[in-house]
Amino acid sequence: MKTPFKLDAHPRRPHPPLSSPPAGYFDQLSLRVMARLPHADVPEPAAGWRWLALLSPALRTGLASVAVLGGFAVSFFLSGPQPTSPAVASAAYLDAVSHTELIGYLLTSGARVETSDLAVLTDADPCIAKEFLAATDAELTEALDAQPSEDHMYL
Incomplete structure:
Protein backbone atom coordinates (compact mmCIF):
# COMPACT_ATOMS: atom_id res chain seq x y z
CA MET A 1 0.00 0.00 0.00
CA PRO A 14 15.02 27.98 -1.39
CA HIS A 15 14.26 30.61 -4.05
CA PRO A 16 16.69 33.31 -4.92
CA PRO A 17 15.39 36.71 -3.93
CA LEU A 18 13.57 38.41 -6.77
CA SER A 19 14.97 41.59 -8.08
CA SER A 20 12.67 44.53 -8.72
CA PRO A 21 11.77 45.36 -12.35
CA PRO A 22 13.49 48.26 -14.06
CA ALA A 23 11.97 51.71 -13.62
CA GLY A 24 8.96 52.34 -15.90
CA TYR A 25 8.80 48.71 -17.07
CA PHE A 26 5.07 48.24 -16.54
CA ASP A 27 4.32 51.67 -18.02
CA GLN A 28 5.98 50.72 -21.31
CA LEU A 29 4.89 47.08 -21.37
CA SER A 30 1.60 47.60 -23.23
CA LEU A 31 3.33 49.76 -25.85
CA ARG A 32 5.99 47.11 -26.44
CA VAL A 33 3.41 44.33 -26.78
CA MET A 34 1.30 46.38 -29.22
CA ALA A 35 4.39 47.22 -31.27
CA ARG A 36 5.15 43.51 -31.75
CA LEU A 37 1.66 42.70 -33.10
CA PRO A 38 1.32 42.53 -36.87
CA HIS A 39 -0.46 45.54 -38.35
CA ALA A 40 -3.29 44.98 -40.80
CA ASP A 41 -3.18 47.27 -43.79
CA VAL A 42 -6.20 49.55 -43.52
CA PRO A 43 -7.50 50.33 -47.00
CA GLU A 44 -7.82 53.98 -47.89
CA PRO A 45 -11.48 55.01 -48.31
CA ALA A 46 -12.64 55.94 -51.78
CA ALA A 47 -12.21 59.57 -52.74
CA GLY A 48 -15.93 60.21 -52.80
CA TRP A 49 -16.50 58.88 -49.28
CA ARG A 50 -13.69 60.64 -47.36
CA TRP A 51 -16.05 63.38 -46.22
CA LEU A 52 -18.10 60.75 -44.39
CA ALA A 53 -15.16 59.87 -42.14
CA LEU A 63 -27.62 60.35 -41.91
CA ALA A 64 -27.96 56.57 -42.22
CA SER A 65 -31.39 56.68 -40.54
CA VAL A 66 -32.60 59.35 -42.94
CA ALA A 67 -31.33 57.31 -45.89
CA VAL A 68 -33.15 54.16 -44.75
CA LEU A 69 -36.41 55.99 -44.00
CA GLY A 70 -36.19 57.89 -47.27
CA GLY A 71 -35.70 54.64 -49.17
CA PHE A 72 -38.75 53.18 -47.45
CA ALA A 73 -40.89 56.23 -48.29
CA VAL A 74 -39.79 56.24 -51.93
CA SER A 75 -40.48 52.52 -52.33
CA PHE A 76 -43.89 52.97 -50.70
CA PHE A 77 -44.91 55.74 -53.09
CA LEU A 78 -43.47 54.02 -56.16
CA SER A 79 -45.07 50.65 -55.40
CA GLY A 80 -48.04 51.44 -57.60
CA PRO A 81 -51.57 52.73 -57.33
CA GLN A 82 -53.59 52.03 -54.26
CA PRO A 83 -56.06 49.15 -54.61
CA THR A 84 -59.64 50.08 -55.30
CA SER A 85 -62.05 50.08 -52.40
CA PRO A 86 -64.03 46.87 -51.87
CA ALA A 87 -67.38 48.56 -52.62
CA VAL A 88 -66.21 49.74 -56.05
CA ALA A 89 -64.60 46.41 -56.86
CA SER A 90 -67.64 44.38 -55.81
CA ALA A 91 -69.95 46.63 -57.84
CA ALA A 92 -67.73 46.12 -60.89
CA TYR A 93 -67.83 42.33 -60.41
CA LEU A 94 -71.60 42.43 -59.93
CA ASP A 95 -72.03 44.41 -63.15
CA ALA A 96 -70.16 41.68 -65.03
CA VAL A 97 -72.80 39.05 -64.08
CA SER A 98 -75.76 38.84 -66.46
CA HIS A 99 -79.24 39.62 -65.10
CA THR A 100 -80.59 36.17 -65.93
CA GLU A 101 -77.86 34.46 -63.92
CA LEU A 102 -78.38 36.87 -61.05
CA ILE A 103 -82.14 36.32 -60.95
CA GLY A 104 -81.65 32.56 -61.25
CA TYR A 105 -79.29 32.62 -58.28
CA LEU A 106 -81.64 34.69 -56.16
CA LEU A 107 -84.61 32.43 -56.94
CA THR A 108 -82.87 29.23 -55.88
CA SER A 109 -83.86 27.83 -52.53
CA GLY A 110 -80.28 27.77 -51.22
CA ALA A 111 -79.78 31.51 -51.59
CA ARG A 112 -80.98 33.41 -48.54
CA VAL A 113 -81.14 37.06 -49.38
CA GLU A 114 -82.43 39.29 -46.64
CA THR A 115 -83.64 42.84 -46.83
CA SER A 116 -80.48 44.06 -45.12
CA ASP A 117 -78.44 42.65 -48.02
CA LEU A 118 -80.53 44.59 -50.50
CA ALA A 119 -80.36 47.72 -48.35
CA VAL A 120 -76.57 47.74 -48.69
CA LEU A 121 -76.90 47.67 -52.48
CA THR A 122 -79.45 50.46 -52.59
CA ASP A 123 -77.30 52.60 -50.29
CA ALA A 124 -74.40 52.27 -52.70
CA ASP A 125 -76.49 53.03 -55.81
CA PRO A 126 -80.06 54.30 -55.21
CA CYS A 127 -81.07 53.75 -58.86
CA ILE A 128 -80.11 50.07 -58.89
CA ALA A 129 -83.64 48.86 -58.15
CA LYS A 130 -85.28 50.62 -61.12
CA GLU A 131 -84.22 47.91 -63.56
CA PHE A 132 -85.62 44.84 -61.82
CA LEU A 133 -88.20 46.16 -59.34
CA ALA A 134 -90.88 47.44 -61.70
CA ALA A 135 -93.96 46.48 -59.68
CA THR A 136 -97.40 48.01 -59.58
CA ASP A 137 -99.03 49.16 -56.37
CA ALA A 138 -101.35 46.16 -56.40
CA GLU A 139 -98.42 43.72 -56.66
CA GLN A 147 -95.65 38.42 -45.41
CA PRO A 148 -96.27 36.75 -42.02
CA SER A 149 -96.56 39.30 -39.25
CA GLU A 150 -96.63 38.30 -35.62
CA ASP A 151 -97.03 41.82 -34.39
CA HIS A 152 -100.48 43.19 -35.21
CA MET A 153 -99.34 46.71 -34.52
CA TYR A 154 -97.81 46.96 -38.02
CA LEU A 155 -101.08 46.00 -39.81
Whole structure:
Protein backbone atom coordinates (compact mmCIF):
# COMPACT_ATOMS: atom_id res chain seq x y z
CA MET A 1 0.00 0.00 0.00
CA LYS A 2 1.22 3.45 -0.87
CA THR A 3 1.75 6.07 1.73
CA PRO A 4 -0.37 9.17 1.26
CA PHE A 5 1.34 12.22 -0.18
CA LYS A 6 1.49 15.25 2.10
CA LEU A 7 2.92 18.47 0.79
CA ASP A 8 3.88 19.71 4.23
CA ALA A 9 6.19 16.74 4.69
CA HIS A 10 8.43 17.84 1.77
CA PRO A 11 10.79 20.71 2.33
CA ARG A 12 10.70 23.64 -0.09
CA ARG A 13 13.61 24.62 -2.20
CA PRO A 14 15.02 27.98 -1.39
CA HIS A 15 14.26 30.61 -4.05
CA PRO A 16 16.69 33.31 -4.92
CA PRO A 17 15.39 36.71 -3.93
CA LEU A 18 13.57 38.41 -6.77
CA SER A 19 14.97 41.59 -8.08
CA SER A 20 12.67 44.53 -8.72
CA PRO A 21 11.77 45.36 -12.35
CA PRO A 22 13.49 48.26 -14.06
CA ALA A 23 11.97 51.71 -13.62
CA GLY A 24 8.96 52.34 -15.90
CA TYR A 25 8.80 48.71 -17.07
CA PHE A 26 5.07 48.24 -16.54
CA ASP A 27 4.32 51.67 -18.02
CA GLN A 28 5.98 50.72 -21.31
CA LEU A 29 4.89 47.08 -21.37
CA SER A 30 1.60 47.60 -23.23
CA LEU A 31 3.33 49.76 -25.85
CA ARG A 32 5.99 47.11 -26.44
CA VAL A 33 3.41 44.33 -26.78
CA MET A 34 1.30 46.38 -29.22
CA ALA A 35 4.39 47.22 -31.27
CA ARG A 36 5.15 43.51 -31.75
CA LEU A 37 1.66 42.70 -33.10
CA PRO A 38 1.32 42.53 -36.87
CA HIS A 39 -0.46 45.54 -38.35
CA ALA A 40 -3.29 44.98 -40.80
CA ASP A 41 -3.18 47.27 -43.79
CA VAL A 42 -6.20 49.55 -43.52
CA PRO A 43 -7.50 50.33 -47.00
CA GLU A 44 -7.82 53.98 -47.89
CA PRO A 45 -11.48 55.01 -48.31
CA ALA A 46 -12.64 55.94 -51.78
CA ALA A 47 -12.21 59.57 -52.74
CA GLY A 48 -15.93 60.21 -52.80
CA TRP A 49 -16.50 58.88 -49.28
CA ARG A 50 -13.69 60.64 -47.36
CA TRP A 51 -16.05 63.38 -46.22
CA LEU A 52 -18.10 60.75 -44.39
CA ALA A 53 -15.16 59.87 -42.14
CA LEU A 54 -14.89 63.52 -41.10
CA LEU A 55 -18.43 63.57 -39.67
CA SER A 56 -19.14 62.76 -36.05
CA PRO A 57 -20.53 59.29 -35.26
CA ALA A 58 -23.88 60.73 -34.17
CA LEU A 59 -24.23 62.66 -37.42
CA ARG A 60 -23.32 59.56 -39.47
CA THR A 61 -25.96 57.53 -37.61
CA GLY A 62 -28.58 60.20 -38.23
CA LEU A 63 -27.62 60.35 -41.91
CA ALA A 64 -27.96 56.57 -42.22
CA SER A 65 -31.39 56.68 -40.54
CA VAL A 66 -32.60 59.35 -42.94
CA ALA A 67 -31.33 57.31 -45.89
CA VAL A 68 -33.15 54.16 -44.75
CA LEU A 69 -36.41 55.99 -44.00
CA GLY A 70 -36.19 57.89 -47.27
CA GLY A 71 -35.70 54.64 -49.17
CA PHE A 72 -38.75 53.18 -47.45
CA ALA A 73 -40.89 56.23 -48.29
CA VAL A 74 -39.79 56.24 -51.93
CA SER A 75 -40.48 52.52 -52.33
CA PHE A 76 -43.89 52.97 -50.70
CA PHE A 77 -44.91 55.74 -53.09
CA LEU A 78 -43.47 54.02 -56.16
CA SER A 79 -45.07 50.65 -55.40
CA GLY A 80 -48.04 51.44 -57.60
CA PRO A 81 -51.57 52.73 -57.33
CA GLN A 82 -53.59 52.03 -54.26
CA PRO A 83 -56.06 49.15 -54.61
CA THR A 84 -59.64 50.08 -55.30
CA SER A 85 -62.05 50.08 -52.40
CA PRO A 86 -64.03 46.87 -51.87
CA ALA A 87 -67.38 48.56 -52.62
CA VAL A 88 -66.21 49.74 -56.05
CA ALA A 89 -64.60 46.41 -56.86
CA SER A 90 -67.64 44.38 -55.81
CA ALA A 91 -69.95 46.63 -57.84
CA ALA A 92 -67.73 46.12 -60.89
CA TYR A 93 -67.83 42.33 -60.41
CA LEU A 94 -71.60 42.43 -59.93
CA ASP A 95 -72.03 44.41 -63.15
CA ALA A 96 -70.16 41.68 -65.03
CA VAL A 97 -72.80 39.05 -64.08
CA SER A 98 -75.76 38.84 -66.46
CA HIS A 99 -79.24 39.62 -65.10
CA THR A 100 -80.59 36.17 -65.93
CA GLU A 101 -77.86 34.46 -63.92
CA LEU A 102 -78.38 36.87 -61.05
CA ILE A 103 -82.14 36.32 -60.95
CA GLY A 104 -81.65 32.56 -61.25
CA TYR A 105 -79.29 32.62 -58.28
CA LEU A 106 -81.64 34.69 -56.16
CA LEU A 107 -84.61 32.43 -56.94
CA THR A 108 -82.87 29.23 -55.88
CA SER A 109 -83.86 27.83 -52.53
CA GLY A 110 -80.28 27.77 -51.22
CA ALA A 111 -79.78 31.51 -51.59
CA ARG A 112 -80.98 33.41 -48.54
CA VAL A 113 -81.14 37.06 -49.38
CA GLU A 114 -82.43 39.29 -46.64
CA THR A 115 -83.64 42.84 -46.83
CA SER A 116 -80.48 44.06 -45.12
CA ASP A 117 -78.44 42.65 -48.02
CA LEU A 118 -80.53 44.59 -50.50
CA ALA A 119 -80.36 47.72 -48.35
CA VAL A 120 -76.57 47.74 -48.69
CA LEU A 121 -76.90 47.67 -52.48
CA THR A 122 -79.45 50.46 -52.59
CA ASP A 123 -77.30 52.60 -50.29
CA ALA A 124 -74.40 52.27 -52.70
CA ASP A 125 -76.49 53.03 -55.81
CA PRO A 126 -80.06 54.30 -55.21
CA CYS A 127 -81.07 53.75 -58.86
CA ILE A 128 -80.11 50.07 -58.89
CA ALA A 129 -83.64 48.86 -58.15
CA LYS A 130 -85.28 50.62 -61.12
CA GLU A 131 -84.22 47.91 -63.56
CA PHE A 132 -85.62 44.84 -61.82
CA LEU A 133 -88.20 46.16 -59.34
CA ALA A 134 -90.88 47.44 -61.70
CA ALA A 135 -93.96 46.48 -59.68
CA THR A 136 -97.40 48.01 -59.58
CA ASP A 137 -99.03 49.16 -56.37
CA ALA A 138 -101.35 46.16 -56.40
CA GLU A 139 -98.42 43.72 -56.66
CA LEU A 140 -96.61 45.45 -53.81
CA THR A 141 -99.69 45.39 -51.60
CA GLU A 142 -100.26 41.71 -52.33
CA ALA A 143 -96.61 40.88 -51.57
CA LEU A 144 -96.70 42.82 -48.31
CA ASP A 145 -99.96 41.20 -47.23
CA ALA A 146 -98.48 37.75 -47.89
CA GLN A 147 -95.65 38.42 -45.41
CA PRO A 148 -96.27 36.75 -42.02
CA SER A 149 -96.56 39.30 -39.25
CA GLU A 150 -96.63 38.30 -35.62
CA ASP A 151 -97.03 41.82 -34.39
CA HIS A 152 -100.48 43.19 -35.21
CA MET A 153 -99.34 46.71 -34.52
CA TYR A 154 -97.81 46.96 -38.02
CA LEU A 155 -101.08 46.00 -39.81
